[in-house]
Amino acid sequence: MFRLRRHIPLLCLVTLLLGAVAPAWAEGDAELQALGLLGGDEEQTTTTARIPRPISRIAENVTVITAEQIARLNVHTLAEVLQTVPGIQLSNPRTPGSFTFFDLQGAPSAHVQVLVDGIRQNDLIENNPEIGLIPVQQIERIEIVKGAASAAWGQALGGVINVITKSPDPDRQAGGELFASAGERLTTDLRTELSGTVGRVGYYLSGGNLHSDGLLPNNGVDNNNGHGKVVYTLPEDGSLTLGVDYRSASRGVLEWPAYDIHDNADTRSLNSYLAFNYQLADNLTLDLTTFFTQKETDYFGRNWSDGALVYNPESREKTGGGNARLTWGDSDYNLVTGLEYEHAQVTTTETIIKADLLDRRFDRWSGYANGAVTLGRFTFLPGFRLDHNGIGSNYFSYTAGLTCRLTDGTVLRGYTANGYSLPYALLNQSHGLQKVWTAQAGVESSDVPYLWLKGTVFYNKISNVEVADFTTGEVLLHRQVRQGFELEARTIPLYGLSLRGGYTFTDAYDHDSGQRLSDVPRQSAKLAVDYDSRELGLKGTLSGNYVWWNASADYQGRYTALLWDLTLTKRLFPDDDLSPELFFSVHNIFNGSQYDQTYYKNPGRWLEGGVRWRF
Secondary structure: OOOOOOOOHHHHHHHHHHHHHHHHOOOOHHHHHHOOOOOOOOOOEEOOOOOOEEHHHOOOEEEEEEHHHHHHHOOOEHHHHHOOOOOEEEOOOOOOOOOOOEEEOOEEHHHEEEEEOOEEOEOOOOOOEOHHHOEOOOEEEEEEEEOOOHHHHOOOOOEEEEEEEOOOOOOOOOEEEEEEEEEHHHEEEEEEEEEEEEOOEEEEEEEEEEEEOOOOOOOOEEEEEEEEEEEEEOOOOOEEEEEEEEEEEEEEEEEEHHHOEEEEEEEEEEEEEEEEEEEEEOOEEEEEEEEEEEEEEEEEEEOOOOOOEEEOEEEEEEEEEEEEEEEEEOOOEEEEEEEEEEEEEEEEEEOOOOEEEEEEEEEEEEEEEEEEEEEOOEEEEEEEEEEEOOOOOOEEEEEEEEEEEEEOOEEEEEEEEEEEEOOOOOOOOOOOOEEEEEEEEEEEEOOOOOEEEEEEEEEEEEEEEEEEEOOOOEEEEEEEEEEEEEEEEEEOOEOOEEEEEEEEEEEEEEOOOOOEOOOOOOEEEEEEEEEEEOOOOEEEEEEEEEEEOOOOHHHOOEOOOOEEEEEEEEEOOOOOOOOOEEEEEEEOOOOOOOEOOOOOOOOOOEEEEEEEEEO
């Protein structure tokens, strides 16, 4: 199955580190619970199949990140959080808040559906999500599915990143947080949140500004965001939720004097929804949601030499629609069914040559059903979905999964599924959807003393991949294979110290020619040492990121370095819950280079610090 034979030195390093210190740790239920896989009511749940399920009854390879884990990183955007997740690699991490793309186990970001409170963040033109524009302040948890998930979510050939925002504080009328940071090149992040419940009305409000003069040439950002969620609890049962999210950004995109390029872009986006939740009967819930989204992007392509504007495409997108969902059952037997509808409109105009490049309107609808049946130690997880995409052909997705709980702390899981990704709305649709058949198998265990371990092997065969033949000018349809394995490990704390890490190997090649694909991360590793002392009010994280891009030599990339970041947070009065926290971060401590394209270099070492106050 695999063509891999070597190149796993970082995996060995992780194993040695974990093995060297494990015997000295003290065992305790609280620490083991923190590792995330124990039986009982406290087991972590996810909504990756649109219904809450214990993580031991999920067939896919899933990663969950909580608001507490995000806060200890002292980062600014979703992009920086994802950079710490095994299997995910940003392709051009630069100034926080700037444009970036990513890979998830070899799948490009256009193949991964990103959702915020169920609202799709991928644009219509290129399917790319703007993860650098999503601030971390409002995030309650992130659920990541690594692998095809079209049976639940539609176009999700490579996976899903499901962001769930914070809910109103149910215990207080008013509370919140103030956050301010400052770093080199006037990199500042000012943000606040306010949350509470008065009578039947709960509210969560947040807003902020992320600014930087740019850690690299023409890489400045000036991003504003505002987010609100109001929940009204109905007298009998159920709730109404109104959510609004607005972001604007003015960013430098690229500067390349050798080719006389100096590009910038302005972006504005609005996402809103109104959701109704009502319990019809025991274990039967109805959810109705209507939504509206709008996104505008103005791109300014200028000469680096004289600043002349040479191209100026403007794109406008609007979507509106609704969905209905019925959820039945409990953690052993459950079924979720739903219908979705969306009307979309996208236009692109080039103002310099005064040409309309795109004006397209289309309707999408879909129906889906996913369920779970638990019999003893086994849970069966079937699902299917039919999509009418409006662009491209209709598609029927399926998934079939199985988990087996060997012990209270060990689960075997596996699934097979198909999936798809939409073609670019701007391009010719005659080639249709890109499709994938995937198979995964893995094991997750906390039965080994002091450790939590997870291993997954994956195989993805993708068809209808458009490949340009530059000698003939034709676009050919190829089949590609992206396969590999992923290993993750965490430890319980010893004197406040704990380790975590992950290693991902991806072998990507053209199925027809056998040629290995370039620009796909072949190896990547994430390492971290966490420290937490409640007595001292001190916590910190030292994190490392390594990637071997296997990039084309034409791009002149450099990625041999392991980049390290350190962040320390000190609570001024450890025993006071209202105490302010001070933090300090050093990014790229050893000033290493890690980029796959010479015109998208990573920043060198840079510093920042700030304060957080929860009230």
